[in-house]
Amino acid sequence: MGLSDIMSSAPSKETTASVTRPASPVPQVEIASTAPVVPMQAAMAAPVPQANVLVAPPSVPAEIVTEAPVQMAMAAPRIELDNIPTPDTKPIALIAPSNPMKATPFAPGKIYGRRFGDAKPINFGRTMSPKNFAVHGVDVSRWQGEIDWPKLRTQGANFAYIKATDGGDHLDPMFKKNWREAEAAGLKRGAYHFFYWCRTAGEQADWFIRNVPKVPGALPPVIDVEYNGESSCKRRHSPEKIREKMQVFMDKLERHYGQRPVIYTAPDFYRDNLRGHFQDYPFWLRAVAEPPSKVYPGRNWVFWQYSGSGLSHGVDGKIDLNVFRGSEAQWHQWVSRSAG
Numbered sequence: 001m002g003l004s005d006i007m008s009s010a011p012s013k014e015t016t017a018s019v020t021r022p023a024s025p026v027p028q029v030e031i032a033s034t035a036p037v038v039p040m041q042a043a044m045a046a047p048v049p050q051a052n053v054l055v056a057p058p059s060v061p062a063e064i065v066t067e068a069p070v071q072m073a074m075a076a077p078r079i080e081l082d083n084i085p086t087p088d089t090k091p092i093a094l095i096a097p098s099n100p101m102k103a104t105p106f107a108p109g110k111i112y113g114r115r116f117g118d119a120k121p122i123n124f125g126r127t128m129s130p131k132n133f134a135v136h137g138v139d140v141s142r143w144q145g146e147i148d149w150p151k152l153r154t155q156g157a158n159f160a161y162i163k164a165t166d167g168g169d170h171l172d173p174m175f176k177k178n179w180r181e182a183e184a185a186g187l188k189r190g191a192y193h194f195f196y197w198c199r200t201a202g203e204q205a206d207w208f209i210r211n212v213p214k215v216p217g218a219l220p221p222v223i224d225v226e227y228n229g230e231s232s233c234k235r236r237h238s239p240e241k242i243r244e245k246m247q248v249f250m251d252k253l254e255r256h257y258g259q260r261p262v263i264y265t266a267p268d269f270y271r272d273n274l275r276g277h278f279q280d281y282p283f284w285l286r287a288v289a290e291p292p293s294k295v296y297p298g299r300n301w302v303f304w305q306y307s308g309s310g311l312s313h314g315v316d317g318k319i320d321l322n323v324f325r326g327s328e329a330q331w332h333q334w335v336s337r338s339a340g
Helices: 004-008 040-045 068-075 149-154 175-184 201-211 239-257 267-274 328-338
Strands: 136-140 159-166 188-194 222-225 262-265 283-286 303-311 319-324
Touching: 136 303, 149 175, 159 175, 159 201, 159 319, 175 188, 188 201, 201 239, 222 239, 222 267, 239 267, 262 267, 262 303, 319 328
Parallel strands: 136 159, 159 188, 188 222, 222 262, 262 283, 283 303
Antiparallel strands: 136 319, 303 319
8 A cells, every 4th residue: 555565564916006197187287478467466365385386378367377276286186206107117017926826726526537547457347447437546655755646636536545554653654744735635535554463453543543633524544454474463363353353443443533444455365354244344445456346256345446556647656546436426425424
C-alpha cells in the first residue's frame, strides 16, 4: 500500500487606477490686454484666493468677474500636478499584484474521469473493466514520496486511502502531510491501519485513534489484514483468533469514529480466515489478476484494488489504483451515509 507496498512493511486581485478628475474642467480664461479697469473699491472688496487670480475677458462685465468666476474656481476640485501620470508612468491598473492567487484546478465534489496509466495492464474482460466504473481512487503511503495532490485528483483520484499506522507504535512519516494535502485538493480521504499480529488489538486501536483525527467528511477507517512474509512477526493465529482480534479492533474504532470500519484484504488471507464472515462489514478487495467475482465468489464489496502498478501525473513511480462499486450518484449516497 499504498496497501500493496505494505507487503514489504484568496485575496482579491482588485486594484484601482482611477485618478479623480473634476466632472467639468475649470474654465480657462484668456488674459486680455483690453480688459476694463476694475474700480479700486470693487477690487479691494472682492476676495481673491491665492494662485487662482482670474482676469475677465473683454466680454465679461467686471461686476461678474469679481464673484462668479471666483466661486467656480473654488467649487471645482483642484488637480494636483504631481498626481497626473506622465507618459513614462504606468497607470496603477496595469501593475499586477505582487502575489496573485493561483486558480484552483478542481471543483469541490466534482468527479474526475480516469486518466491513469498502468505499467502492467490486465484485461479483466469487457463487463468488469475498471474503465467501466465511474469513481476511481488511489491508496498511498510513504513509498509514493511527495505527491502533487491537485494534479493527481484531476487524473481521476476522487478518493484516497492514506497509510496512517501499523502495529502499536509506527506512524507513516508522510501521513500528516498526505492527510492535509489530499483534503485541500478536494479528495475524499480516509486512513488505514496495517494490522500487526504480534500486538494486542486494543493497543493497535488506541495507536490509530491517537494519530488519526476524527473529522467530518472523512471516509470510514480501514483495517488492513493480510499475510506479510517479510514482517518480523511470524506468528500465525487460528482463523477464530484472527477474527476475534479483528473484532476487538473494529469495535473500538467504530465507537470512537461513529463509522463501521472497512476491511481490506488479499486473496490468500481471505480464503484462509474471512470467507463467509463479517457479512455486515464493507470490504475492500485486492484482485490484480482476475475480477473480484472470481477471486472472492459470493462476497459483496465496496472498493476494488485492481492494480498495484498504476502510473499517474502527480506521482513519481507506481501507485495502487481502485474503483468504487457503483455509479457517481451511488458514490455520493454512500459517502453521505458512511463519511464522518
